[in-house]
Amino acid sequence: MKIEKKTEGTKLAVALQGRLDTMTAPELDKELQESIAGVTELVFDLAELEYVSSAGLRVLLSAQKVMNKQGSMVVKNVNEQIMEVFEVTGFTDILTIE
Amino acid sequence: MTFRKKKSVQEMSKYEQRRHSLAAKTWRSTVISCIVFGLIAEFIALAFYSASHMKQLISVADSAAHQSKMSATHGSDAVGLSKDVMAVYDSLSDEDRMKMGTEEYRDFYADLHFEQKGGQYDTLVHMLAGTLSYYDVYDIYIGMYDRKHSAIIYIVDADPNLEDRYMPGDWEEVDPNGLDKFMNWNGEGTLYDVEWTKAYGLLCTVALPMEDDEGEIASFMLVDISVENVLVGMWEFALQLTIALALVTILLAWLQTRRINRALVKPINQIAEASVKYVADRKNNLAEKERFAKLNIHTGDELENLSLALADMERELTDYESNLTAITAEKERIGTELSLATRIQASMLPHVFPPFPHRKEFDLYAMMTPAREVGGDFYDFFLIDEDHLGLVIADVSGKGIPAALFMMIAKTILQSCAMLGNGAAETLTRMNEAFCSNNQVEMFVTVWLGILEISTGKLTAANAGHEYPAIKRKGGRFELFKDKHGLVIGGVEGMRYQEYELQLEPGDMLYVYTDGVPEASDAEEKMFGTKRMVEALNKIDNSDARKVVEGIRDSVNEFVKDAEQFDDITMLCMEYKGAEKNPEGEDVKAGTEAAKATLTVEANTENLYQVLGFVDERLEAEGCSPKAQMQLDLAVEEIFVNVANYAYAPNAGDATITFAVEEPKVAVITFEDRGVPYDPLKKEDPDVTLAANDRKIGGLGIFMVKKNVDDIFYEYRDEKNVLTIKKAL
Numbered sequence: 015m016k017i018e019k020k021t022e023g024t025k026l027a028v029a030l031q032g033r034l035d036t037m038t039a040p041e042l043d044k045e046l047q048e049s050i051a052g053v054t055e056l057v058f059d060l061a062e063l064e065y066v067s068s069a070g071l072r073v074l075l076s077a078q079k080v081m082n083k084q085g086s087m088v089v090k091n092v093n094e095q096i097m098e099v100f101e102v103t104g105f106t107d108i109l110t111i112e
Numbered sequence: 113m114t115f116r117k118k119k120s121v122q123e124m125s126k127y128e129q130r131r132h133s134l135a136a137k138t139w140r141s142t143v144i145s146c147i148v149f150g151l152i153a154e155f156i157a158l159a160f161y162s163a164s165h166m167k168q169l170i171s172v173a174d175s176a177a178h179q180s181k182m183s184a185t186h187g188s189d190a191v192g193l194s195k196d197v198m199a200v201y202d203s204l205s206d207e208d209r210m211k212m213g214t215e216e217y218r219d220f221y222a223d224l225h226f227e228q229k230g231g232q233y234d235t236l237v238h239m240l241a242g243t244l245s246y247y248d249v250y251d252i253y254i255g256m257y258d259r260k261h262s263a264i265i266y267i268v269d270a271d272p273n274l275e276d277r278y279m280p281g282d283w284e285e286v287d288p289n290g291l292d293k294f295m296n297w298n299g300e301g302t303l304y305d306v307e308w309t310k311a312y313g314l315l316c317t318v319a320l321p322m323e324d325d326e327g328e329i330a331s332f333m334l335v336d337i338s339v340e341n342v343l344v345g346m347w348e349f350a351l352q353l354t355i356a357l358a359l360v361t362i363l364l365a366w367l368q369t370r371r372i373n374r375a376l377v378k379p380i381n382q383i384a385e386a387s388v389k390y391v392a393d394r395k396n397n398l399a400e401k402e403r404f405a406k407l408n409i410h411t412g413d414e415l416e417n418l419s420l421a422l423a424d425m426e427r428e429l430t431d432y433e434s435n436l437t438a439i440t441a442e443k444e445r446i447g448t449e450l451s452l453a454t455r456i457q458a459s460m461l462p463h464v465f466p467p468f469p470h471r472k473e474f475d476l477y478a479m480m481t482p483a484r485e486v487g488g489d490f491y492d493f494f495l496i497d498e499d500h501l502g503l504v505i506a507d508v509s510g511k512g513i514p515a516a517l518f519m520m521i522a523k524t525i526l527q528s529c530a531m532l533g534n535g536a537a538e539t540l541t542r543m544n545e546a547f548c549s550n551n552q553v554e555m556f557v558t559v560w561l562g563i564l565e566i567s568t569g570k571l572t573a574a575n576a577g578h579e580y581p582a583i584k585r586k587g588g589r590f591e592l593f594k595d596k597h598g599l600v601i602g603g604v605e606g607m608r609y610q611e612y613e614l615q616l617e618p619g620d621m622l623y624v625y626t627d628g629v630p631e632a633s634d635a636e637e638k639m640f641g642t643k644r645m646v647e648a649l650n651k652i653d654n655s656d657a658r659k660v661v662e663g664i665r666d667s668v669n670e671f672v673k674d675a676e677q678f679d680d681i682t683m684l685c686m687e688y689k690g691a692e693k694n695p696e697g698e699d700v701k702a703g704t705e706a707a708k709a710t711l712t713v714e715a716n717t718e719n720l721y722q723v724l725g726f727v728d729e730r731l732e733a734e735g736c737s738p739k740a741q742m743q744l745d746l747a748v749e750e751i752f753v754n755v756a757n758y759a760y761a762p763n764a765g766d767a768t769i770t771f772a773v774e775e776p777k778v779a780v781i782t783f784e785d786r787g788v789p790y791d792p793l794k795k796e797d798p799d800v801t802l803a804a805n806d807r808k809i810g811g812l813g814i815f816m817v818k819k820n821v822d823d824i825f826y827e828y829r830d831e832k833n834v835l836t837i838k839k840a841l
Contacts, residue, residue, distance in 0.1 A: 107803075
């Protein structure tokens, strides 16, 4: 999986590419923990993300919990298959999906 | 009718409390009794006072009358004058008499020459006037009574007030009673009469009769004294007495109130205050429990006794309370444990149906309804090996906790014995030995145990004192199967049980039950009975095992109606469907064999991609859609990660993944591990409607698996966790 981070002031944009699964989720978790302090606007671009498992969802949920306290979080460009995973698990109600 | 609620002491105002006090009551009652007593005393004192005063006055008047009589009879001829006047008076006609006060009337007496200076009359007037001035009396006069007209005829009047002075012969009406009293006097004591007159107010007249030589009364010497003086004196006396009594009353009431306050009110208030605080302490759950014991009341009377008795009561209550708390806690504990026992017992019996979803050769359903929280009945079924299914129905004597404990042991021994591969009869024989060797409570259990050879339909069964099973042949009717009975388990040591064989064909049904079913009784104690049960079995929809069990339960309920359930009701129904040996089935088996592939790796997340690669390779070969592939990848990842993280933790072990394809195009993936037995399907699904902050991190994996496959089942066999997923490609 490739993770691209872009910071503009307190805005952090993260673009994910490939598979967000048990093996790669810890990587994203680590990246986020390093950069999330002071961020008020977090944007995930999932345009290139092919796959997400519960380990990935776990990272997204903890990011959402943090951002609930310090700002807002948006997930965009979600493809159909990943959207289905979000729907089944009720994540569509938790995440702000654009 | 409405009752006014009584105010409590705390709710009263200060004023109400004071009015409410014993001191106020004492004050009021002392004042009232003093007033009543004072009035009576005053009345008596006044009576004595006036009587003695009167007596003194009368004795003065009497002396005046005696002295006047002496002078009038010895110094002058009062008797003679009286006779002369009366003679004229008596001679008057009634008409003339009424002329009194006129000149004409006076003329009747002209012959007696009263105006003559130094005459009889003149002497007498001066004599009487002299006495009058000496004595403090109102008037002294000589008069005679006329009975006929109830009148007094004045003879001589010494009234110093000339205008009021009567002339001889003047008359005046008098009270006939007083007249009689005077005329009939017997000469004893003092003759007097008290009379109210318009002209002079209350007058007391003292009289002394004056007789002529023959002893006839010629006239009376009369002395008037005014009683007004007596009355005035009495009034003054009463006033002084009243003031004195009032002072005494106030003093007494004050003293009494003070005494009551000290001896009664204060201690009572202390007791009341102690009880108020005692109640408050209870409400606030304070530890202070010596409100009454601390009371310091030493009145040496019933109040002290009361405070001591209350202190005793307080001690007793405290003791009782601590006992009660302990007992209540104990009861609660027993209740909690009982409900826990109910749950444990329920969870002891297999209760997920269908129990072996991948076994299509038979269908099973069972139910237990205990009469109390826990029961002594049980059913059980278990796969002894791939080809043998154990079926049990049993009934422990007695009910409640003892039966439940016994049932737990019975179930455990029975299953472990049967799982060793012993036959039905051998299992019961061993079980009996185990029970007899250590059965001190004389309990026993009836058991029907059947072992079905799944591939052939051969049922080997043994019956230890249990009810007859009911069997329905395919297309036929349920009938009781009167099998050979052995003695109950735990009855006699050394029993050898017999077994029998029964060939089941596909479509045959077996129904076993405990005595709770035929012995269920309605309100009139009429029993359901086996005859009615068999009828019901054939009447209800008996197309599958579940419908049979539920149908019989409904029939029993309908029969029993509102009567209390007396015994545990337990039943089990099994339909034998036969091994899959139709031509199609054989094809499936062959196909499955062909497409089967196995991968064994160490259960570690590092190997995830190897596992996914193994599965993906086969899915692509089957021409799977990208969507189904991603969903299966998800499921495989979640299951494998789960095994890797938990099955052997903290040690390591292997996981085996088997991939097969069934017709028509269904992927069957099986995961096997030898880790701790764990059924992930029992885990409750997460609540996916919760907000982010309420969500737990994790717990989603197995839920996502369930959502992404068509079928999933778990079993623990050969000491392995076996989880199978199926999904159409």
